[in-house]
Amino acid sequence: MTETVHNLLLGFSVALSPPVLLYAFVGCVVGTIVGVLPGVGPLAGISLLLPATFGLDATKAIVMLAGIYYGAMYGGSTTSILMRIPGEAASVMTCIDGYAMARKGRAGAALAIAAVGSYVAGTVSVVALMFLAPPLASFALRFGPPEYFALLILGLLVLAYMSSGSMVKALAMATLGLLLGMIGIDQMTGYFRFAYGVVELGDGIGVVPVAVGLFGLSEILATAGQETPPAVIKPTLRELLPSRQEWKDANWPIWRGTVLGFLIGIIPGSAHIISSFVSYAVERRLARRPEEFGQGAVAGVAGPESANNSATSGAFVPMLALGVPSGPIPAVMLAAMMVHGVSPGPLLIKQQPELFWGFIASMYVGNVVLLILNLPLVGVFVNLLRVPYPLLYPGILVFCILGVYAVNSSVVDVWIMLVMGLVGYLLRKLEFEPAPIVLGVILAPMIEMALRQSLAMSDGQYAIFLTRPIATTLLAVGVLLVLLSLKSLITHGFDWRERMAMAEKGEEL
Numbered sequence: 001m002t003e004t005v006h007n008l009l010l011g012f013s014v015a016l017s018p019p020v021l022l023y024a025f026v027g028c029v030v031g032t033i034v035g036v037l038p039g040v041g042p043l044a045g046i047s048l049l050l051p052a053t054f055g056l057d058a059t060k061a062i063v064m065l066a067g068i069y070y071g072a073m074y075g076g077s078t079t080s081i082l083m084r085i086p087g088e089a090a091s092v093m094t095c096i097d098g099y100a101m102a103r104k105g106r107a108g109a110a111l112a113i114a115a116v117g118s119y120v121a122g123t124v125s126v127v128a129l130m131f132l133a134p135p136l137a138s139f140a141l142r143f144g145p146p147e148y149f150a151l152l153i154l155g156l157l158v159l160a161y162m163s164s165g166s167m168v169k170a171l172a173m174a175t176l177g178l179l180l181g182m183i184g185i186d187q188m189t190g191y192f193r194f195a196y197g198v199v200e201l202g203d204g205i206g207v208v209p210v211a212v213g214l215f216g217l218s219e220i221l222a223t224a225g226q227e228t229p230p231a232v233i234k235p236t237l238r239e240l241l242p243s244r245q246e247w248k249d250a251n252w253p254i255w256r257g258t259v260l261g262f263l264i265g266i267i268p269g270s271a272h273i274i275s276s277f278v279s280y281a282v283e284r285r286l287a288r289r290p291e292e293f294g295q296g297a298v299a300g301v302a303g304p305e306s307a308n309n310s311a312t313s314g315a316f317v318p319m320l321a322l323g324v325p326s327g328p329i330p331a332v333m334l335a336a337m338m339v340h341g342v343s344p345g346p347l348l349i350k351q352q353p354e355l356f357w358g359f360i361a362s363m364y365v366g367n368v369v370l371l372i373l374n375l376p377l378v379g380v381f382v383n384l385l386r387v388p389y390p391l392l393y394p395g396i397l398v399f400c401i402l403g404v405y406a407v408n409s410s411v412v413d414v415w416i417m418l419v420m421g422l423v424g425y426l427l428r429k430l431e432f433e434p435a436p437i438v439l440g441v442i443l444a445p446m447i448e449m450a451l452r453q454s455l456a457m458s459d460g461q462y463a464i465f466l467t468r469p470i471a472t473t474l475l476a477v478g479v480l481l482v483l484l485s486l487k488s489l490i491t492h493g494f495d496w497r498e499r500m501a502m503a504e505k506g507e508e509l
Contacts, residue, residue, distance in 0.1 A: 008130070011357030015365050020063055023056070024362050027064035028369045031071020035091075036079055042072035046332050050339075058340035059355050063362040065336055069329060070122060070312045070363070074370045077114040077305055081107060083396050085216035090273045090308040092438050093280040095215045097293060097300030104296050109242040113250045113298060114305040115374040121258040121306035122367040125313035128262050130360055132317070143267065145457065146464050149450035150474035151267065152443050155274060157478040159281045159436065160485075167485040170436050173427075177440015178447070180205050187445065188452055200412035207273075209404045209417035210441050214434040216400050217421025220393050222428055242298075250302035253283050257306030264307070265314020277439050279307035313363065320344055320356065 014020060034045035045068050053061035076091035081098035094114065101110040143151070160170035183194040184204030195201040242250070257279040264275040283303040284293045293300050319330040337344055348356055387395075404417045427434050458464035465471045 007353060007357045008361060010353060011359075011361030012364075014059060014354050014358030015063070015361035020060055020358065020362065021365065023060045023064040024067050024366050025369055027067020028071040028366050028373060031068035031073075032075035032370065032373060034068060035072035035075020035077075042069050042329055045072055046329065046336075050332065050336055053336065054339070056340075058337065058342045058352075059358050061340055062333070062337060062342075062355070062359055063366075065333055066316075066359065066363065067366050067369075069333070070309060070366060071370060073309045073312050074115065074118050074374055076308075077118070077301075078111065081110045081114065081301070083216065083399075084219040085396065085400060086211045090276050090304075092211050092215065092273075092435055093276045093304040094301055096280075096435065097295075097297045099219070100294065100296035101298070101301065106246075106296065109246050109298075110301050112242050112375060113246065113302050115371060117250065117254040117257065117302045117306040118309040119367050119371040120254050121261060121310040122313065122370075123364065124258050125262045125265075125310040126360060126363045126367070129313045129317055129320075129363075142470065144468075145450045145453035146468050146471040147474065148267075149447060149454055150465060150471040150478075152447045152450065154474045154478045155278065156436075156439070156443065157481045159277055159439065161481040169432055173432055173434065173436035174440045177210075177437035177442075178444045179440075180210070180437070181441040181444020182448065187449055198412060200408075200410050203408075204445065205416060205441060206407060206413055207438065207441055208407050209413045210420050211438050212400050212404055213417040213420025214424035214427075214437060216396065217417060218424030218428060218434070220397060221421060221425040223393065246298050249298040253279075253299040253303035254306045256282060256286075257303040258310045261307035261310030261312075262314040265311030266317045273308070273442055274439070275307040275311040276304035277435070279303040280435075320348060320359075 015024065030049065031042065031045065034042065046065050049068060050065070053064060056064070073090060076086065077094050077098065079085045080091040080094040081102055084095045084099040086092045086095055098110045098114070101107065156171070156174050160167045160174060181204065183201055185192055185202050192202065257275075260279050260282065261275040264278060280293075280300060280303060283297075283299040284290050287293065287297065287299060289297075315330045316333075319334055334344060342348070342352065342355060400417065401414055404413050405411070407413060424434050454464055455462070465475060
């Protein structure tokens, strides 16, 4: 413990030096802007700005890139809450209740809770990163393709089981997402499939046009279809801050999201995205009034925002401790470290303690910088809602198109966004939740690759999932959830004669 404190003090002496502090600030500002812009996201931001770090020493470069990473996690919540447009994929779940709070005049409270939740999660997860990196990273390495496949399948089933509506509907939406996620070049054989000759679909359907279409564009269509447009929100200064009850409602979701996000962040994959979905599902299942979710539940903002920021730190565990990236963003960070002559892994802490502990300390500093940046700007952001909707929504539409086009400079992505906007509008009318589609698109390549690698390991024998204890346990839990859902359906299902009688009386089913 004494050695850890001594090392942390060494880290702060590095992180608080003016040059490193400057680059941490620059990274946080750029990351926040990257998160606010729909479609850019942390991966694109880090990739685009990586060449700008080549003239810096390793510590400054890594600190700045890390600032962009968790700055984008913060910034993504802004457009999600104010406009129902996910700034990046991890903010999809924030759209649902964050935007509903904004429509009720509680946009300032939602933004403040998102900022504070992100700060708490980021700070606590950095502490956990400091103490738990080696043992947790060792456990994560026990996951091979069979365990990874079982974990992803369990994740889908958990989300469907914990949804407030029908598990069948949730799984149907997730399946649609999985089918869309299989479009493009087969990762193992190179075969071009389901693209119907559209070359731009070689890399598959992107998460960004799907998410922006399902949430941002469908909201515009739904509002445009109303006989009377919604009233312009004009919040007072008092309404910019959360009430005592809202802070109370946000407390436990923030802590649960922090723990969930960190643990999920260690596991390979798009952890910051998956963790926000899992956190939302958990909060809805644990809520005393689950019917409030989708209508402006504070926990629906606090939990997912805390989870995706906590997962950011969790993703650094295997990268720093073992030199193994847990996803595409840590992989780019790993490449950046190697470009600057740093070899991540078990020897990093001993060979370059100033870099390792300076990086850890810079994450503390970065979280404080982001909180200071975001809270005073709440009033500025909320003023966007004063703009009349006939002027605001065309601007949002242009914002969506530019953001989606900027990712790959592809007109096809814009068309995908427009089609998904129509799909999202129809799903809203039919009372389907579109969020599982986004998760399906994200998980499809991972699930397929893990399944095929598992079968390659076993010469095509599916029994491999039953001979590995971790994979067997995870799949057994998934089967149990399906059985529990069936039992609930049988126990609480309506008798058809009773339903017909209610319909004849004109009663609501």
